[in-house]
Amino acid sequence: MARKPRVKVPSSAKKGDVIQIKTLAPHKMETGQRxxxxxxxxxxxxxxxLEVTFNG
Known part of the structure; x- marks a missing residue:
């Protein structure tokens, strides 16, 4: 079963702000060494x- 991505957004974010978010997204990662x-x-x-926009 695929896991859902997790996103953490600051609660103080207001419309028009540029903010930093933290995310954890499961994916098939390969290092190129295997x-x-x-x-x-x-x-x-x-x-x-990763580029994110919300409502725009």
Whole structure:
């Protein structure tokens, strides 16, 4: 079963503010160091950018 992402938003955020949020999103991450059954490296796969907008 897939886990839901978690997001933490400051309670003091107001309309028009630029804020920092914290999030935890489960995903299939690969470092590029592991090898598959044939001995070939599995390509790196990471989330390196996340852009969020709310109502706009």
């Amino acid at each position: 090898k598959n059954k044939k001995g070939k490296k599995i390509p790196r796969f990471i989330i390196n950018k």
